[in-house]
Amino acid sequence: MAGVRLTIAGGAIMLAMSSAVGADDAAVLRQAQDTFRALPKDMGTSEFPTTEERVHLGRLLFFDPRLTIDANVSCATCHQPALYGSDALPKSIGVRQRVLDRNAPTVLNTALNFVNNWRGDRANVEHQAAVALTAAGSSGQPDEGAVVDRLQRIAGYSPLFKAAFPGELNPVTLNNVAEAIGAYERTLVTPSPFDAYLAGNVNALLPSARAGLEKFINTGCAACHNGVGVGGGAFQKFGVVENYSAATGSQTIDRGRVDVTKDPSDLYVFRIASLRNVARTAPYFHDGAVPTLPEAVRVMGRVQLGVKIEDADVRDIVAFLESLTGELPAQFSNAPTLPPGAAASATR
Amino acid sequence: MAGVRLTIAGGAIMLAMSSAVGADDAAVLRQAQDTFRALPKDMGTSEFPTTEERVHLGRLLFFDPRLTIDANVSCATCHQPALYGSDALPKSIGVRQRVLDRNAPTVLNTALNFVNNWRGDRANVEHQAAVALTAAGSSGQPDEGAVVDRLQRIAGYSPLFKAAFPGELNPVTLNNVAEAIGAYERTLVTPSPFDAYLAGNVNALLPSARAGLEKFINTGCAACHNGVGVGGGAFQKFGVVENYSAATGSQTIDRGRVDVTKDPSDLYVFRIASLRNVARTAPYFHDGAVPTLPEAVRVMGRVQLGVKIEDADVRDIVAFLESLTGELPAQFSNAPTLPPGAAASATR
Numbered sequence: 001m002a003g004v005r006l007t008i009a010g011g012a013i014m015l016a017m018s019s020a021v022g023a024d025d026a027a028v029l030r031q032a033q034d035t036f037r038a039l040p041k042d043m044g045t046s047e048f049p050t051t052e053e054r055v056h057l058g059r060l061l062f063f064d065p066r067l068t069i070d071a072n073v074s075c076a077t078c079h080q081p082a083l084y085g086s087d088a089l090p091k092s093i094g095v096r097q098r099v100l101d102r103n104a105p106t107v108l109n110t111a112l113n114f115v116n117n118w119r120g121d122r123a124n125v126e127h128q129a130a131v132a133l134t135a136a137g138s139s140g141q142p143d144e145g146a147v148v149d150r151l152q153r154i155a156g157y158s159p160l161f162k163a164a165f166p167g168e169l170n171p172v173t174l175n176n177v178a179e180a181i182g183a184y185e186r187t188l189v190t191p192s193p194f195d196a197y198l199a200g201n202v203n204a205l206l207p208s209a210r211a212g213l214e215k216f217i218n219t220g221c222a223a224c225h226n227g228v229g230v231g232g233g234a235f236q237k238f239g240v241v242e243n244y245s246a247a248t249g250s251q252t253i254d255r256g257r258v259d260v261t262k263d264p265s266d267l268y269v270f271r272i273a274s275l276r277n278v279a280r281t282a283p284y285f286h287d288g289a290v291p292t293l294p295e296a297v298r299v300m301g302r303v304q305l306g307v308k309i310e311d312a313d314v315r316d317i318v319a320f321l322e323s324l325t326g327e328l329p330a331q332f333s334n335a336p337t338l339p340p341g342a343a344a345s346a347t348r
Numbered sequence: 349m350a351g352v353r354l355t356i357a358g359g360a361i362m363l364a365m366s367s368a369v370g371a372d373d374a375a376v377l378r379q380a381q382d383t384f385r386a387l388p389k390d391m392g393t394s395e396f397p398t399t400e401e402r403v404h405l406g407r408l409l410f411f412d413p414r415l416t417i418d419a420n421v422s423c424a425t426c427h428q429p430a431l432y433g434s435d436a437l438p439k440s441i442g443v444r445q446r447v448l449d450r451n452a453p454t455v456l457n458t459a460l461n462f463v464n465n466w467r468g469d470r471a472n473v474e475h476q477a478a479v480a481l482t483a484a485g486s487s488g489q490p491d492e493g494a495v496v497d498r499l500q501r502i503a504g505y506s507p508l509f510k511a512a513f514p515g516e517l518n519p520v521t522l523n524n525v526a527e528a529i530g531a532y533e534r535t536l537v538t539p540s541p542f543d544a545y546l547a548g549n550v551n552a553l554l555p556s557a558r559a560g561l562e563k564f565i566n567t568g569c570a571a572c573h574n575g576v577g578v579g580g581g582a583f584q585k586f587g588v589v590e591n592y593s594a595a596t597g598s599q600t601i602d603r604g605r606v607d608v609t610k611d612p613s614d615l616y617v618f619r620i621a622s623l624r625n626v627a628r629t630a631p632y633f634h635d636g637a638v639p640t641l642p643e644a645v646r647v648m649g650r651v652q653l654g655v656k657i658e659d660a661d662v663r664d665i666v667a668f669l670e671s672l673t674g675e676l677p678a679q680f681s682n683a684p685t686l687p688p689g690a691a692a693s694a695t696r
Binding site: 060063064065066070071072076077080081082083084087088089090092093096097279280281282283288291292328333334335336337338340341342343 | 408411412413414418419420424425428429430431432435436437438440441444445627628629630631632636639640676681682683684685686688689690691
């Protein structure tokens with residue numbers, strides 16, 4: 001199975017000798033298969049089904065700015081297709097120039113997370129959408145009635161709600177908006193070279209990525225970043241070995257989940273980030289304080305594991321993390337055409 | 349050539365008997381062919397060529413919010429694919445919640461206009477882009493240097509500028525950003541059923557649209573809204589018969605081109621709007637004061653032509669205008685993947 005692989009990356013030509021799959025490769029693959037899981041095709045459940053009608057409606061709502069107070073911010077404002085479902089900002093800017101509290105995680109594969117948001121205060125993507133639709137920063141709308149009123153002014157929506165929630169007398173509700181957006185988000189999976197690798201195709205990863213994977217596991221990263229999301233499955237304190245802010249340069253200290261639960265043991269605790277598409281979603285951490293992936297890897301080694309990861313190892317780990325970049329789903333990269341209608345005049 | 353056409357529109361099933369092409373149909377077609385022109389495939393020129401490299405780069409820049417002061421507004425913010433290259437707002441909201449002076453026209457087919465912007469104070473799409481890149485409302489960047497600095501922080505852009513502007517020593521300039529965005533915009537054409545009709549396929553338009561076309565011409569609309577853009581080819585006073593504001597309900601009076609030229613004969617003069625995709629780009633007029641297309645047709649009859657257009661005629665004219673809705677070009681509806689990189693920290 002030996003072969004020569006010619007790759008053009010960043011303008012440079014790299015010549016990689018992909019050697020035969022040896023005993024080491026097979027051992028790393030087995031270890032990886034024990035630690036991670038390939039993506040499902042879809043993240044629907046019996047409670048939150050991804051029916052065609054719900055996904056279609058949810059996709060429109062996701063891209064529609066007319067739901068928010070000044071009709072200029074949609075879900076896609078902070079979760080842009082061109083930026084892999086994120087916005088490249090340390091902290092997102094919502095309606096009326098309001099800076100949100102934390103970095104916008106990518107919406108891709110986010111339904112895999114065991115809970116949502118950095119502090120885990122959203123049970124699932126539906127809950128996240130429902131709160132965002134009337135939150136001061138992301139929406140600015142005062143209540144459900146204000147959102148529903150916007151939808152009722154756009155004639156094209158009514159039949160779509162009826163189709164997505166059959167049998168309901170008044171299907172245009174905040175809960176159904178959230179369930180439709182959630183259904184859409186549950187389809188946003190991004191199969192990556194790493195998934196092909198987990199399925200047994202060792203050569204789906206470059207040798208540097210395979211070396212990085214081994215280091216990722218053996219350095220201890222995979223103790224938290226494991227499972228189907230390569231993270232996203234549990235909470236963890238940010239700063240196990242030392243306070244995170246000295247390493248990240250964070251200007252304000254976020255106390256994390258303790259502010260949600262009031263449990264002192266949750267000080268500096270956050271949901272472990274999923275690392276899928278991490279190479280495309282800079283900047284990093286809950287406050288976006290770190291702009292590059294190599295630096296984020298170094299910070300994690302230092303504050304979580306108490307190790308200084310050497311430059312060559314950082315490079316390999318980054319190569320592994322790049323193998324987590326998947327293909328954008330067409331229903332995300334391709335914008336839908338929204339039902340026409342002028343935005344209700346905003347408050348000016 | 350008689351036939352039955354079954355169309356599903358807005359949930360209702362319409363059965364239209366498309367009659368044989370008679371003498372009247374042929375006469376209207378000839379009149380239309382004298383008055384309008386089908387879309388070109390592309391709007392590049394020898395001065396502004398749509399080379400593959402420029403279009404590719406321009407497409408990325410069009411979607412990239414990192415060029416503006418807080419890195420949260422891109423060209424696509426006011427010219428959204430999901431809203432047919434517009435934003436559904438009366439007036440766009442740019443950076444830092446600044447409300448722009450006028451309604452955002454769709455970017456689709458806009459390179460066809462003989463000049464750009466409502467007051468014609470931009471010579472072409474390149475000029476429009478260049479001004480927008482440092483304008484207070486749309487960008488907030490103080491000068492060329494600030495925009496170039498942002499681009500230089502995103503490693504992926506440098507080789508793309510080199511490829512798009514070969515032979516230039518320092519191709520990352522504001523002028524080249526504008527020329528690349530302009531090249532991209534020059535590819536954004538939306539061939540419509542009306543173009544098929546102009547090519548001789550009478551049945552490309554429903555009978556109601558053909559009736560509307562005839563009324564559009566005979567009522568006098570086509571005196572201004574003609575040519576390839578169905579408008580966009582000249583200036584005209586808004587309010588030939590009476591002041592526009594009583595009809596539109598405009599709350600502030602825009603004096604139009606006179607504020608650009610200082611020529612009193614330019615009072616209330618604007619560039620004639622292109623009507624391509626007009627059914628998808630509510631609200632209407634320079635200030636977005638009118639939310640629906642039937643009302644916009646009535647306003648135009650009243651203030652430009654001094655006629656009250658009857659409801660049945662409004663419906664037919666709207667049916668004609670709907671035939672100007674074209675297909676979105678894939679390079680617009682499908683978001684590109686931007687070169688990764690965290691946004692340079694904004695001023696906060």
